[in-house]
Amino acid sequence: MELIKEHEAITNDEIRAFVAEAMAAVEADGKRVLFVIPDQTRSMPMPAMFRALHAALSRRVAKMDFLVALGTHPPMTEAMLNALIGVTPDERAGVFGDVGLFNHAWDNPNQLARIGTISEEEIVEISDGLMRQSVDVTLNKMILDYDLLCVVGPVFPHEVVGFSGGNKYFFPGIAGPDIINLFHWLGALISNPVINGTMHTPVREVVNRAAACIPVERRCLALNVMGKDCHGLFFGTPEAAWEAAARMGTRTHIVYKEKPFRSVLAVAPEMYDELWVAGKCMYKLEPVVADGGELIIYGKHIREVSVTHGRYIQKIGYHTRDYFLSQMEKFTDIPGGILAHSTHVRGIGEMVGGVEKPRVQVTLATSIPRAKCEAINLGYRDPDSIHPGDWQDREDEGLLLVPHAGEVLYRLREGNPCPKPFRP
Helix, strand or coil: CEEECCCCCCCHHHHHHHHHHHHHCCCCCCCEEEEEECCCCCCCCHHHHHHHHHHHHCCCCCEEEEEECCCCCCCCCHHHHHHHHCCCHHHHHCCCCCCEEEECCCCCHHHEEEEEEECHHHHHHHHCCCCCCCEEEEEEHHHHHCCEEEEEEECCEECCCEECCHHHHCCCCCECHHHHHHHHHHHHHHCHHHHCCCCCCHHHHHHHHHHCCCCCEEEEEEEEEECCEEEEEEEECHHHHHHHHHHHHHHHCEEEECCCEEEEEEECCCCCCEHHHHCHHHHHHHHHEEEEEEEEEEECCCCECCCCCHHHHHHHCCCCHHHHHCCHHHHCCCCHHHHHHHHHHHCCEEEECCEEEECCEEEEEECCCHHHHHHCCCEECCHHHCCHHHHCCCHHHCEEEECCCCCCEEEECCCCCCCCCCCC
16 A cells, blocks of 8 residues: 655655554454664654554554664664654653554674574575575574564665665664675675665675575555655555665655766765764765765864774775775775775775775764874865865856755766676
8 A cells, every 4th residue: 555645745644544554454452563663763653653654553563572683783772762753751661651662673682593504505596696595594693572563664775786675674674693794795886976866786686585484474664854844755565665665765865966066065964973874965966976086074063083993984984885895805904894884985986007096085073083084095175174065056057055965865867887797
């Protein structure tokens, strides 16, 4: 089932009615239900969804809990969790006291269960020979305590998988590190400009095959969110709901430009509180930066590269895919997910005579100091020297301002940059 209102926002009352109808069709009476939801780095009306789900199911089910699909993001505090679902501490302890709200712990082996394996032969087939290895499918073992799993989250263009959402809330959302690292590196090998905004990708196939190993019934509430408003609601299996939401996203979340820009100012929203997620500014705008141009990630609130992975990034810096591929023996101890993030932020490029030649310059205008920016191979600008108005309404001059960067993909109508294909 679906509700689409591309040109006006879906109201909270409409969300409540849609959720009630969707949940009425689910055989949930007396069952234990686990909702898998995004953290604060994704835009969606989670408070309205939480209350609608509670109203629809709390009297029917034996148990209903929520698990935050952090992937490898830092755990949320109690205050952050309350804000995420829009409740006060008193409400959390009172009217919603029977609802559990948990962080995923990707790096705690005791919290993970092995539910299957994707064979080397399957990975070779899916990746068209780009990768040759098997991988164990590990997931948060909480899922085994429930009768029904339901993903609740938005669908946006995505640098690793093509479009986020659906089964991606299981992998990497509540997965273990091995499969996370495998498919992130696969996405990097194919590259952001090729993957981002493409519905069906090899990485999506890995995610879907991993999800097929889950021994619990799965459903999905997928959302199309523009800014702060919901414009599409889709319910069904994770595959079907995601498909419908992603199809809508190709119309609503991809902006086409006629020519590239020499300078792009990407204003990172407050929800991107470290470069690990603010890198999305580059992922979504790389295609419209001119060769030799500059992409500026602007956000004084950004003070960290990555709380979780900063030590690795400090060690390797930000580089193009081909930089790593030319000397992979030096990076055997670096997880594939870290290498992938590095290449996605730095963008495509090539090695010429042993020298790395990125296509564009990536500059941080954040609270990350100049010395650290230079140490990790990124440019630096004092954020106080940046005045977004200087980029306003100057597209004809080659300047582009993107006020809320990171969720809408920008492409050229013709001639998008594309790296040379990688062949092992």
